[in-house]
Each structure stands twice: as structure tokens, then as C-alpha cells.
Amino acid sequence: MLDVRRLRVLREVARRGSFSAAAEALSFTQPAISRQIAALELEAGTQLVDRRARGVRLTPAGELLLEHADVILDRLATAQTQLEALAGLAAGRLRLGTFGTANATLIPLAIRAFAAEHPGVELRLVEGWSAALVARMHAGEVDVAVLAIDAADDEIELEHLMDDPFFIALAADHPLAGKPDLRMADLRDETWIESQRASSGGALVDAARAAGFEPCIGFEASNWLGKQGLVAAGVGVTLIPSVALATVREDVVLRSLGPDGPVRRLYLASQACGYRAPAVEPMKAILRGVAAEHCFHCATRVGVPAAA
Numbered sequence: 001m002l003d004v005r006r007l008r009v010l011r012e013v014a015r016r017g018s019f020s021a022a023a024e025a026l027s028f029t030q031p032a033i034s035r036q037i038a039a040l041e042l043e044a045g046t047q048l049v050d051r052r053a054r055g056v057r058l059t060p061a062g063e064l065l066l067e068h069a070d071v072i073l074d075r076l077a078t079a080q081t082q083l084e085a086l087a088g089l090a091a092g093r094l095r096l097g098t099f100g101t102a103n104a105t106l107i108p109l110a111i112r113a114f115a116a117e118h119p120g121v122e123l124r125l126v127e128g129w130s131a132a133l134v135a136r137m138h139a140g141e142v143d144v145a146v147l148a149i150d151a152a153d154d155e156i157e158l159e160h161l162m163d164d165p166f167f168i169a170l171a172a173d174h175p176l177a178g179k180p181d182l183r184m185a186d187l188r189d190e191t192w193i194e195s196q197r198a199s200s201g202g203a204l205v206d207a208a209r210a211a212g213f214e215p216c217i218g219f220e221a222s223n224w225l226g227k228q229g230l231v232a233a234g235v236g237v238t239l240i241p242s243v244a245l246a247t248v249r250e251d252v253v254l255r256s257l258g259p260d261g262p263v264r265r266l267y268l269a270s271q272a273c274g275y276r277a278p279a280v281e282p283m284k285a286i287l288r289g290v291a292a293e294h295c296f297h298c299a300t301r302v303g304v305p306a307a308a
Contacts (some may be wrong), residue, residue, distance in 0.1 A: 004076065006040035009033060009050065010247045014066050018055045034167050059208075094279040097126040097133040097145030101224065101244040102266070106146065109290045114283055137269060144284060145269045145275045157272035159284070164241045166203055166262040169227070170253045171234040184211040184257050190274040191218035193230050193238040201274040204239055207262035228252050243294070266291070 001299055011235075012022040013033065023030045043175060048062035058066060094114075098107045111123060130147040137145060137156055152158040168187065170177045176186060184207050191217045194204055210213040219236050219298050221227045228236045232251045239262060240248065248254055268287060270280050 002043050002065075003040065004072065005042070006036050008073060009063070010040055010062065011035040011069050011073065012065060013037060013049060013056060014058055014062070017057070023293065092120070092277065093122040093124065093128055093278055094250055094277055094283055095124045095141065095143045096283065097128070097136065097142035097269075099130050099133070099146070100127060101149055101241055101247075102146050102148075103127060104224075104244045104247045106243055106287065108291055109293075110287050112282065113286045113290065114279075115288075118279065118282065127289060134269070137271070143270070144280045145285075146287065147267045147269050148264055150265070151269065153272075153274055155274075157270050159265045159268040160294055161268045162262050163265050165244055166207070166239040166257070166264070167245070167254045168242050168257055169231045169238050169240045169248065170255060171231055172251055172253050173234065174237070174253065177255070179255075182255045182257060184208065184261060185213075187211075187237065188213040189215055191236040193217075193219045193227050193236040195222040203262045203264055207257075222268065236293075246257045 007274075009022065009026065012025050013019060016022045016025060019033045019037070020030045022028075023033045028036075037049050044061065044065060047059050048065060049056050050059050052060075066119045070194070096107070096111070107125070111125070114121070115123065126133065126142050126145075128136070130145075130149040130151070133145045133147060134149075134151040134156065136142045146161060147158075147162075150158065168182065176182060179186065188208075188211065192204060194217045196217075204215055204217075205227075219230055221230060224240070224244055228247075228249050230236055231238055232249060238256065239296055241264065243266075245254065268284050270284065271275065
């Protein structure tokens, strides 16, 4: 195996025309240069340098090896430059995972802020249910994710990002739309709109049971636009998380359910061990800032304290 460092010495000898000039250029001694070339010739199994009284020149074997050395050394220099760029966030890639409703507010703001600070990093967005994102993170397909479930294990590190309160969405002419201090117990007789996945558990069922009733789920819908269409038509009510507030239609009324209303915890997830992309920590810092700003504006909008 040829030593890359000795290839660099060979190239400098060819450029300078003598061992002494190469030694000066590389901050070596002349005997050290001579030993490096002798060792390289031993590795190559042939004479590479023709030593003469008025200098040195490469043999045909030396010229052949120099051609390859130039390519090898140039590629190594390029690799070094790219590695430095990757470490300095001037290049690289970051795969960000998130669930659907977070794409309405948190994620676009985070992507915009990250792209402004690190334009050389390629961002990729992976959307899916939180459980599916966890599986993709285990498979190494996601670098950092915003999750709506607690999925901490030996391979995934979780950090509480924010509390995401749910609000009740009502038709504009609903009798409870103007009721002061609306609470979950006031909704026991309502027909609910909910996804099939959440019909047997989740925020709605937990909040209803805590208020002393079982919710009557009359319509199954997963898409937020579909849910709001049903709400606006007055056929039922639904819970909408704060991260989806930006998507609410003008003919739907949002009401807070008070400080004891249903809340879900959102988490930042990243690899707990092994390789972690350099861009992960900067993105996590941006997501923390975006989440804090969202909580503040959400509290201002609905008049309830921001979640810690």
C-alpha cells in the first residue's frame, strides 16, 4: 500500500527538481526527504527518482505514479474542504421529521429560519404519524423530529419542546359559541368529529372521561380541512391543537377550554447514540425558539396562560 504522505513528497520533489528544495518547501530536512523517497520506491517496487549531481528527475515509473498522485492528493484536498464545510454547516444535509399539523405553523417557520442561517445545508422534510417517524429514525432515515408521543428509548433522545393545548371548534351559530368560560363538561351532549385512529383513545377521549362523560363520535374524519367543513356546517364539534390554528376557517369559532382543558406534549427527538448530523443541534435550537414564540402568541390570541 502506497503511503499518501510519501506521494506528497514525490510531487514536491518533481515540482522543485531537487531534494533540498523539496525539503525547504515541506519544512523537512534533506535526509528526511531522501528517506521518504527511498521508502516510497520500496513500496512501489521500482525506482521512481533518477538522482543526479545537478538535481533529480522522475523515472518513467515515477512520472506514472505522479499522475495518480496528483489525482489522489487533489481528491483528498477536496474531501478535506467538504468535511470542513460540513462541520461548519456550510454544506451537508438534514432530514427533519414532523407530523401533519405541525407543518401548519412550527415547521415552516423553523425551515425558513434555518435556511436563512445555513443556506448551504440541504433540508429534507419527512411527514408522517409520530410512531412512523420513530421507526424511520431508528432506521437512520430521519435526523431530528418533532413528535406528539413519548418515544424515548436507548436509541432516541427526547426533549420536551412545548405543551400544545387543544381548542374547541364550533360553528359560528353554535349555542355555546358565545358562552363565557367554556369547559369540557359543557360539551357532553355534543356530536364529535374525530379520526378513526383517535376514536378509541387520545386527547378527546381522555379529556371527556376526565370531565365525566364518553364522547359521542358521530363523524370520522382525519383531515383538518374536512373536520372544519363539518364543523362549519353545524353537524358536530372537534378539538383543534394550537399548532393548527393558522389553518382555521373564518366561519369556524375557536374557544379555549380553560387552563384545565386537554393538552398534549410535543417533543424534540434525535439520535441518542451513534452519528449525529452537525446540523441537528442548530435546528433544535431554532425549533425551541419557534415553539416559545408560538406559545406566547397563542396565549395572547386566546387569553390563556402560555404553557411552560
